[in-house]
Amino acid sequence: MEKILTLDIKNLRLNFKGYEGIARVLDGVYIQGHKGERVGLVGETGCGKTVAMKSILGLIKSPPAIYETGEIWVNGKDILKISKKELMKLKGNEISMIFQDPLNSLNPVFTIGQQLFDIIRYGHKVKLTKREIREKARNILKLVRLPDPERILKNYPMQLSGGMRQRVLIAMALVNEPELLIADEPGTALDVTIQDQILELLKDLVLQKNICVLIITHNLGVIRGLANKVYIMYAGQVVEQGDTRDVFDNPQHPYTLGLMRSIPKLTGDIIGEGIPGTIPDYVNAPTGCRFHPRCKHKKDVCSEKRPVLKEIAPGHFVSCFLYEE
């Protein structure tokens, strides 16, 4: 069976012009997501994952941003090339988004129903009658396992709990049957038990609808539970990529290793030393591999040129000179 490529980011280099100079934020990022795949993008604060996500949605204004190279293909269209009008059509229909904070992404002065109806009305090419819209809204709320959809449509966001709001957001994102769903830190604002329920629901729905999801988070545990493919990002570069199981059971890049050792475990194993140093400044980013100033296995070559991506096991790629012999 041939896989359909839904999301394809190629060699994205994104710079921001500021007072101090040019900040090279994304340095050759690539991400691929096929239909039915759950792709995870992980990294620490400030590694560029949010910038990458925003550029998929065309939310980064240029200027100040400068796209040096790169293409972002969603469903056969290059986001960076198409007109604003086409992009508007794409958003909400083919691409949709679940934001991190369920409280701030719903409008507090409109009922859930009003907000949901709008999304359905504008997302459809054919004009729907009021009854059809209502029917659709009710069905989608049922799908995200919200009890009593009729009541929820009449409620204001403040009347719902955090978990319910997150469910409403998932419903809003899925109601127009998108091809690509972007989830930014899904459930991290919620308690563990609720987070677990939300992630389970998201996984079910994605499998059921057979769409591509891009999950952006700093929580490795969430990625392991939800994604089947993972990209590890450090300072605007993808350092490791592969099947979730391969990457988690057998991490190869020194950064991934350091990250995995830093996470407190349920087994109570003593956590490692952490990774020395901090994320670099993007204006004077380190040359070559951006991780080399913090790396234990640093060689001379690391600061001279960028390591190429190397396939160390089928489908498991690492960008590090340790594996380039």
Add this chain to the structure above:
Amino acid sequence: MEKRLLSIKNLVKSFPIRGGLMRRVTGTIKAVEDISFDVFENEIFGLVGESGSGKSTIAKVITGMYRPTKGEVFYKGKEIKDLTKKDLNFLRREIQMVFQDPRSSLNPRRSVLSSLEDPLIIHKIGKSQYERRKIIGDLLEKVEMPRSYMYKYPSALSGGQRQRVALARALAVNPTLFLLDEPTSALDVAVQTKIINLLQKLREEMTLSYIFITHDLCLIRTIADRVAVMYLGKIFEMGSAVEMFRNPIHPYTKTLLSAVPVVSKEEEELKPKWEGKEGEPPSPVNPPPGCPFHPRCGIAEEGCSEKIPPITEVKKGYWVRCHLFPKKPENEKRKKGRKESLN
């Protein structure tokens, strides 16, 4: 026998709900209820629970920010309520708190030096400015920061460094008990690791005790000696961390543990089978009757919705609040009522 540092007995803290025309008291929220625990010297005591379970209320009662509605808090054998003003000053030196967000707990318009100098001046440590600077320099070195950083402002520091400054400020007055309210949840994992390692080192060097409040179960497992799991203002399970994570007893603890996102296969195997039901924690204004967990509990029986179960000692030093445990010795359960409390 280990020395008892802090002991809390049958603590209740409730807040009035005001409403109506004259802002009359229309009801009360019991933020925490029937809380009893001890903290021993040089121990890390973990408090875990979901949001709204009352973890921070306990911390605020211990530091004296809230007065307990009922119950007693003893520090080194003395009840906090009975302390004289002079003693209270001493208590405030002994118990220090570190907050979650280092960005908002440091004043952005004051340098590290001036933030750290305040506690020294208030508690009359160091006679001259010169001496105080020397102490501050030593403090910064203790939290593994260069001395020269005392002239910096919080905006020039990273999140991890700010949290180190917050730690240094708490250390300035030589405390014995630290209350850490989610000290690392605003930080990245790699930074968190360094702070945790620092906390471990400080505990050994200075014989500190920590009360560690967090919602991160993996973190608690890694650093705490004993853990109390809270739900809707009550302790549901309390005992050694090693035992609890290997063999959790209360269905709520099991629900929590089974929901933790983990990163390896070994951890996956440690997770207990889910015994809960889908649902959300109820509001503390209208807690369900009986055991507050019963609507979400997978093994709830009829009696669970009638009476709040007492907390009972199932093993030595291991306490559970559930009608179904311990199952067998029925009369023994009655003998050891909750009145007898922890000993």
